[in-house]
Amino acid sequence: MAYRRTDRVLQHLAARHDGIVAAARAIAAESGLGAVQIAPVAARAGIAAGTVYRYFPAKTDLVGALIEAVSARDIAAFRRAADAAPGPLSALAAGLITLAAQALRHRRLAWAVSGEPVDAAVDGLRLAGRRALATEIELRIRAAIAGGHLPDQNAAVAAAALVGMLLEGLIGPLAPPPDAGKARENVQMITLLALRALGVVDARARGLVVQSALPAEDAA
Amino acid sequence: MAYRRTDRVLQHLAARHDGIVAAARAIAAESGLGAVQIAPVAARAGIAAGTVYRYFPAKTDLVGALIEAVSARDIAAFRRAADAAPGPLSALAAGLITLAAQALRHRRLAWAVSGEPVDAAVDGLRLAGRRALATEIELRIRAAIAGGHLPDQNAAVAAAALVGMLLEGLIGPLAPPPDAGKARENVQMITLLALRALGVVDARARGLVVQSALPAEDAA
DNA sequence: AATCAGCGTGAATCTTGATTCATTACTTTT
DNA sequence: AAAAGTAATGAATCAAGATTCACGCTGATT
Numbered sequence: 001m002a003y004r005r006t007d008r009v010l011q012h013l014a015a016r017h018d019g020i021v022a023a024a025r026a027i028a029a030e031s032g033l034g035a036v037q038i039a040p041v042a043a044r045a046g047i048a049a050g051t052v053y054r055y056f057p058a059k060t061d062l063v064g065a066l067i068e069a070v071s072a073r074d075i076a077a078f079r080r081a082a083d084a085a086p087g088p089l090s091a092l093a094a095g096l097i098t099l100a101a102q103a104l105r106h107r108r109l110a111w112a113v114s115g116e117p118v119d120a121a122v123d124g125l126r127l128a129g130r131r132a133l134a135t136e137i138e139l140r141i142r143a144a145i146a147g148g149h150l151p152d153q154n155a156a157v158a159a160a161a162l163v164g165m166l167l168e169g170l171i172g173p174l175a176p177p178p179d180a181g182k183a184r185e186n187v188q189m190i191t192l193l194a195l196r197a198l199g200v201v202d203a204r205a206r207g208l209v210v211q212s213a214l215p216a217e218d219a220a
Numbered sequence: 221m222a223y224r225r226t227d228r229v230l231q232h233l234a235a236r237h238d239g240i241v242a243a244a245r246a247i248a249a250e251s252g253l254g255a256v257q258i259a260p261v262a263a264r265a266g267i268a269a270g271t272v273y274r275y276f277p278a279k280t281d282l283v284g285a286l287i288e289a290v291s292a293r294d295i296a297a298f299r300r301a302a303d304a305a306p307g308p309l310s311a312l313a314a315g316l317i318t319l320a321a322q323a324l325r326h327r328r329l330a331w332a333v334s335g336e337p338v339d340a341a342v343d344g345l346r347l348a349g350r351r352a353l354a355t356e357i358e359l360r361i362r363a364a365i366a367g368g369h370l371p372d373q374n375a376a377v378a379a380a381a382l383v384g385m386l387l388e389g390l391i392g393p394l395a396p397p398p399d400a401g402k403a404r405e406n407v408q409m410i411t412l413l414a415l416r417a418l419g420v421v422d423a424r425a426r427g428l429v430v431q432s433a434l435p436a437e438d439a440a
Numbered sequence: 441a442a443t444c445a446g447c448g449t450g451a452a453t454c455t456t457g458a459t460t461c462a463t464t465a466c467t468t469t470t
Numbered sequence: 471a472a473a474a475g476t477a478a479t480g481a482a483t484c485a486a487g488a489t490t491c492a493c494g495c496t497g498a499t500t
Contacts, residue, residue, distance in 0.1 A: 005446090006498070013447090038488060048449045050490075059488065127393045134394050151422050157409050160395055164388020165417070169381030173347045174354050176377060189377050197385070197417035202371050223475045232478090258458060268479045270460075272447045279458065 008038075017055050019045045023059045024066045029109040033122065034064060042057070064125040070113045071129025075136055077102055085212075088144040093208040095140060096162070096194050100187040103170050107178055134159040141198065151199040156162065162194050237275050239265045244286045249329040256283060260348055284345040289348030290333045297357055305432075308364040310419065313428040315360060316382070316414050319353075320407040323390050327398055331391045354379040361418065371419040382414050389413070 005013075024036050024046035038059055042049045056062040082095035103110040114130060138159035144150045169175060169190045176186060188209050195205035225233075243264035246255050258279055262269045276282040302315035323330040335352060358379035364370045389395060389410045396406060408429050415425040 008444090009497075016447095037486090051448055053489070054447070073492090110450060123393070130394055153412075154409050157389060157396060157406060158413060160392065161385045161389030161410055161413050163394060164392055165381045165385040167388070168384020169377060172380065172384055173343065174350055174380035174383060186377060189374055190381055192373075193378060193381050193417040196419055197413040199416055199422045201421060202419045208347075223466090223477095225476090229467075229476085236477095257456095269458090270480060271478055273459070274477070340455075 014049070019076070020047075020052060020055055021065050021069060024062055025069070025109065028112040029106060030067060032108065033063065033112040036066070060122065060125070063122050066130050067113050067125050069120075070109060071132060074099060074102060075133055078133070078136055079116065082140055087149070088140065089149040090208055090211065092140045092144055092198070093191065093195060094212045095137070096166070097187060097191045097209065097212045100166055100170055100190050102135045103166060104183050104187055107171050114167055130163065134163050137162055144198070153199065158198060162197065165194055165197065166190060230412075232300070234392055236267070240272060240282065241285050241289060243330070245280055248286060248332040249326065252328065252391060253283065253332040256286070261305065280345070287333050287345050287349050290329060291352060294319060294322060295353055298353070302360055308360065308367045309369040310428055310431065312360045312364055312418070313411065313415060314432045315357070315437070316386070317407060317411045317429065317432045319429055320386055320390055320410050323386060324403050324407055327391050330387075334387055343380055354383050357382055364418070371420065382417065385417065386410060
């Protein structure tokens with residue numbers, strides 16, 4: 001017997017694993033999920049195509065890992081922003097504006113992970129991430145309703161609708177072109193729409209949106 | 221010289237053409253755009269695979285025709301409903317509720333044509349249909365703003381956001397399951413969200429939604 | 441240093457569908 | 471009914487990518 005998996009080896013394996021996901025992510029961010037193909041990913045990660053299969057049984061699993069990673073990041077950002085806010089309504093506002101800003105910042109990637117056409121198998125994976133995000137939003141909506149800050153309504157449907165609104169309005173094919181100058185403006189506009197959709201009156205919604213200044217955080 | 225294209229022949233050709241599109245549409249409605257493949261479409265249309273190419277230079281063109289047909293129908297329905305309404309705001313309400321109802325009625329098809337993952341080429345085609353719809357909505361939003369029924373806002377972004385909201389909220393992967401019993405309820409909920417998003421206050425929005433009874437029109 | 445287990449390789453193989461094209465079957469014209 | 475031109479056919483061809491695998495390489499163990 002030889003070659004026990006020492007720490008060093010384990011670490012190397014983990015690094016490879018992450019490197020592959022990172023390569024996939026980079027490609028997705030640049031050219032969409034469709035461009036996430038084994039050969040290019042491997043090339044980018046500096047390994048052979050076959051090697052990818054030592055880390056992921058199938059391409060679907062790789063894409064799944066990629067989607068999960070991105071989703072997790074989005075949800076964490078939403079939660080962080082919401083938790084830092086003083087009340088349920090501003091929590092929602094902060095969370096939504098954070099999501100919107102994030103989506104816009106990593107536009108291509110966000111679209112790849114949540115909207116871009118791929119295939120049925122991948123779609124299932126996406127669903128999980130998307131649902132997790134919707135659930136998170138739903139929770140906050142419920143809280144705001146409970147606190148009397150929003151009219152009573154079906155929080156699940158509202159959450160789903162908001163997710164669609166954000167995605168399509170900011171990064172979908174209909175969204176305004178990525179004019180850097182107007183990014184902030186668009187984020188605010190969408191957030192305003194979202195808050196009003198929930199039943200916040202115009203004036204109050206505008207106030208909430210302006211209040212929640214976009215933090216300039218970053219991360220690929 | 222022989223075989224001039226008589227009426228009879230021309231008619232036959234047109235029927236074939238339509239039959240192919242219809243077959244594609246049926247398959248898309250049942251199993252999504254991904255299932256729209258030459259062989260199955262041909263089989264369904266009762267012809268050989270090669271024949272499809274006598275009518276469409278490439279698969280992309282066939283899919284394009286399908287998408288265009290469905291989009292046109294949706295836009296016509298929206299316009300009809302909006303035109304029949306008494307004022308700009310109720311026109312919007314009626315149009316949106318019609319779209320929502322239509323999407324829900326032909327759920328699979330609507331998703332195939334507007335949301336389902338396929339490939340980049342098809343995406344371009346979709347864009348046209350989606351954009352046409354958004355433009356139509358945008359127009360109505362502008363009218364309502366001009367009439368002082370809505371707060372001033374970026375109508376283009378709002379329209380895009382609404383389209384996303386409707387699609388995701390009703391037929392996207394996050395949408396509530398197609399519980400026939402609650403269909404009407406969901407349509408109303410989404411429409412309510414949409415109107416409020418535009419800045420209509422809750423109470424008024426609810427009134428508009430209830431007013432616009434869903435016409436029981438139909439068409440595959 | 442010798443040995444061994446698992447890692448890495450990348451060319452070859454497989455799969456899935458779109459697309460082509462030589463051939464056959466129809467329609468129309470004379 | 472023969473001629474002449476189209477339409478339809480569907481098996482064969484192509485293309486794009488995912489996946490496999492026999493073999494060489496490396497680090498771990500003794």
